[in-house]
Amino acid sequence: MEARPGREEGKGDMESFGARLHRAMDERGPLCVGIDPHPALLSRWGLDDDVAGLDRFARTVVDALGDRVAVVKPQSAFFERFGSQGVAVLESTIRQLRNLGSLVLLDAKRGDIGSTVQAYASAYLDPSSPMYVDAVTASPFLGVGSLAPMFELAAEHGGGVFVLALTSNPEGASVQRARGADGRSVAQTILDEISQLNAGAEPLGSVGAVIGATVGETGCDLSAVNGPLLAPGLGAQGATAADLRVVFGSALPAVLPAYSREVLGAGPDPDALRAAADRAVAECRAVLAMS
Numbered sequence: 001m002e003a004r005p006g007r008e009e010g011k012g013d014m015e016s017f018g019a020r021l022h023r024a025m026d027e028r029g030p031l032c033v034g035i036d037p038h039p040a041l042l043s044r045w046g047l048d049d050d051v052a053g054l055d056r057f058a059r060t061v062v063d064a065l066g067d068r069v070a071v072v073k074p075q076s077a078f079f080e081r082f083g084s085q086g087v088a089v090l091e092s093t094i095r096q097l098r099n100l101g102s103l104v105l106l107d108a109k110r111g112d113i114g115s116t117v118q119a120y121a122s123a124y125l126d127p128s129s130p131m132y133v134d135a136v137t138a139s140p141f142l143g144v145g146s147l148a149p150m151f152e153l154a155a156e157h158g159g160g161v162f163v164l165a166l167t168s169n170p171e172g173a174s175v176q177r178a179r180g181a182d183g184r185s186v187a188q189t190i191l192d193e194i195s196q197l198n199a200g201a202e203p204l205g206s207v208g209a210v211i212g213a214t215v216g217e218t219g220c221d222l223s224a225v226n227g228p229l230l231a232p233g234l235g236a237q238g239a240t241a242a243d244l245r246v247v248f249g250s251a252l253p254a255v256l257p258a259y260s261r262e263v264l265g266a267g268p269d270p271d272a273l274r275a276a277a278d279r280a281v282a283e284c285r286a287v288l289a290m291s
């Protein structure tokens with residue numbers, strides 16, 4: 001098995017996710033590509049909406065982009081809808097990506113009471129799990145503190161957690177921009193708790209925030225987050241790389257732009273997938289370089 005850049009074996013002695021992500025973005029460019037095998041995409045690629053189609057779709061993306069982009073983000077739901085066989089495809093997709101050196105961010109948006117979050121942490125962030133990934137998305141709406149088992153296991157094994165803050169969907173704002181008794185928005189409260197977890201980390205903390213590229217001005221202070229800012233919503237949901245400037249302002253250097261359908265729609269030709277990813281990196285680099 002090929003060694004992964006910056007990954008050392010052994011409990012507790014791993015380089016942090018923030019450091020590994022920082023280097024991957026430097027070397028491969030600021031881009032996360034999602035693997036979202038929508039039925040419509042399978043059909044456009046000439047594949048059946050079944051486990052074999054799912055497997056072919058995921059393998060094609062991995063072969064085209066696994067040695068090229070910094071982060072690949074499989075969306076768990078599209079695999080789970082095929083039951084245990086779909087989950088087996090997800091596990092094998094994760095393994096292949098890890099061998100090709102891209103960081104794997106599993107988009108599972110998990111969240112629950114702390115004792116159950118402990119089990120989610122074991123599923124995704126414990127190196128002995130078949131579903132072990134570099135980082136996972138998490139939902140903080142049962143309280144950021146309920147995610148502590150994920151933060152702890154991630155810190156122990158060099159993993160990362162991306163916490164939803166201001167999501168790209170229009171329905172998110174009524175909850176996330178609501179203000180508490182101290183006048184802070186829910187999103188700002190989440191970001192402040194992330195800042196505390198990342199305090200002092202260099203070059204970048206391992207707890208990220210998810211802020212959609214579609215949200216416009218955040219009304220939040222992002223200056224202390226000191227962690228990666230995942231920006232989905234580009235392409236298919238209507239945001240462009242230029243929108244990143246409005247959303248993130250002086251926090252642009254920490255932004256990890258994320259595209260799924262916009263890049264995947266170029267498939268199944270591997271060269272076309274690579275060209276779409278290269279275009280996305282170039283567009284985002286041009287904006288991020290202006291910061």
Ligand SMILES: O=C(O)c1cc(=O)[nH]c(=O)n1[C@@H]1O[C@H](COP(=O)(O)O)[C@@H](O)[C@H]1O
Nearest residue numbers: 075107137167168212232236237259260261
């Ligand atoms: O956590 C995410 O990745 C996420 C957060 C968010 O606020 N908005 C959002 O679209 N996502 C995910 O990012 C992907 C966006 O896909 P496209 O719209 O095809 O680029 C989907 O897998 C979403 O589940």
